[in-house]
Amino acid sequence: MRELVIVGAGGFARETAAAVRAINDVRPTWRLRGFLDDDPALRGTERAGLPILGAIDRLADLPDAAVVVCVGNPRDYAARQRIVHRLGLPAERYPTIVHPAAHVGAGSSLGPGTVLLAGVVLTADVTVGAHVAVMPQVVLTHDDRVADHVTLASGVRLGGGVALRTGAYLGAAALIRESVTVGEWSLVGMGSVVLRDVPSGEVWLGSPARRLRAARPGRLAPQAEPAVASQAAPAVGELTVSRVVGN
Incomplete structure (x- = not known):
């Protein structure tokens, strides 16, 4: 072992x-x-x-x-990104941890360092990047794209074709409408219902979710400066992913 x-x-x-x-x-x-x-x-x-x-x-x-x-937590959800940068390890040092009670559907892939806890479901053709935290009972549906360093708290549900940009944080039981994009380092509050795109670097909450303020994800590593709230969410970059092999 x-x-x-x-x-x-x-x-x-x-x-x-x-x-x-x-x-x-x-x-x-x-x-x-x-x-x-x-x-x-x-x-x-x-x-x-x-x-x-x-x-x-x-x-x-x-x-x-x-x-x-x-x-990482809602008060400093950039912490995981900082530590990964600080360690400077090659991708092969980071395994993918998938609880046996999680389901990863056909055509889906996970990046190094990503963790899926019990009850998580990836239905089909879901791409999850590196160092992503997926808490219990999260459901990701067809064609979702989750970038590196994203956090999905328990009970989050994504409709099909959703894009979560780098470092986004979704609070417990947040619901994201199909084809919506959540921008880099933005935070969606727990229980929120997101019906339209969330720009980078903002906090949104409510049902339907609306902007509350600029996000404060914590200090980022030097190569990833905080997104400016007024900028449009960038396209998902190339994700370093590996086919799931059960560990």
């Missing part, structure tokens, strides 16, 4: 650890070493029965371990 380390020790990290254990129950695949986190208060402690191995830079001592970055 290949060693696996989870970066972060919060809720999403522990949920990912549970998904890894579920994978191992079906087919022993991963030797889960523990968590890496920069919070000094966590040193020497455990989370979900696994040790905090040290700060993120400790990864240099584990050159053969696979890595999945499991951080």
Whole structure:
């Protein structure tokens, strides 16, 4: 079994650890070493029965371990992108984690470092980029395109042909109409119903959803400056994806 380390020790990290254990129950695949986190208060402690191995830079001592970055929340949803940039690892170090209770339909693909938790459904021909967090009970339907570093909170539903640009954050139970685009680093509030395109760098909420203010995703890595709210959402770039093979 290949060693696996989870970066972060919060809720999403522990949920990912549970998904890894579920994978191992079906087919022993991963030797889960523990968590890496920069919070000094966590040193020497455990989370979900696994040790905090040290700060993120400790990864240099584990050159053969696979890595999945499991951080980010609505107050700083750019954190995952920053850490991936900071680590500078090749794509092959990042596995795709798919809970056995998730369904990935024919013609769909997932990028490195992406996590699908229990109850997620990708119906058909869905493309998901790298380092995407897909929480329980999310449904992505035909021809959806999800770019890198997107976060989909629990219960999100996308109609067919939706495009989520880099770093977008969709709150729990948000509903997105078919063929709608959500721009780079925009945030859609929980329970919102989005009926038209959301420009880059904005917060939208409500039913129907409307603009509330400019987004504050947190500091981005140098090569990805925050989108300007007045700019049109750029086209989805080339996604680095790999065919799902069950891990």
